[in-house]
Amino acid sequence: MTKERNRTSSGDPNIRTLGAKLIRRHRNLFVYMVFGFIAALINTVVFMMLHQWWHSVVVVSNTIAFIISNLASFFFNQKAVFINNVDEEHTTWHKLVVFFAYRIISLIPDTLIMLVGLSWLHLNALLVKIVDQVLVGIFNYLTTRSVFQAQETTMVERAKRKIQEKRHSR
Secondary structure: OHHHHHHHHHHHHHHHHHHHHHHHHOHHHHHHHHHHHHHHHHHHHHHHHHHHHOOOOHHHHHHHHHHHHHHHHHHHHHHHHOOOOEOOOOOHHHHHHHHHHHHHHHHHHHHHHHHHHHHHOOOOHHHHHHHHHHHHHHHHHHHHHHHHEOOOOOHHHHHHHHHHHHHHHO
16 A cells, blocks of 8 residues: 555656646647637627527627627737737737738638528527537637747747757756
8 A cells, every 4th residue: 555655656746747848838728728718608698699689690690799709809818828929029909900810711610600500400509609619719729829929930940949948848
């Protein structure tokens, strides 16, 4: 029993170190998932209120929900998610325009999923909206990251940074 306890406790620092590295490396993704969930919840609630309660047309409900949730998402991303390796080169207005340009691209599949799910397949609106938010959320993370994080201009710079990170982690 004592040997088992010693074996377990001696492995904990390695697991904690590995866990800390994993969290540090993917911090933005984890925080984005939390705030992305909140933005998706805002989108879903606004859509359901407009579509189910006020009987607004799918495209109108979806577009209004899109605008409101993406304004919230921009604020979350700017203030809480992407705080490391921040793009200081561009203004908030520039980032907002680029952010919405990417998000408008995601509005197309978002609206198509909603139209197909509700109008053609006659599925439950809440279920379709949840599936829609998961699929669109993946695309949004990839594009949002490019708006808020500073981008290296060359492969050489990325390689140098990776080498430096490995040296510092030892």
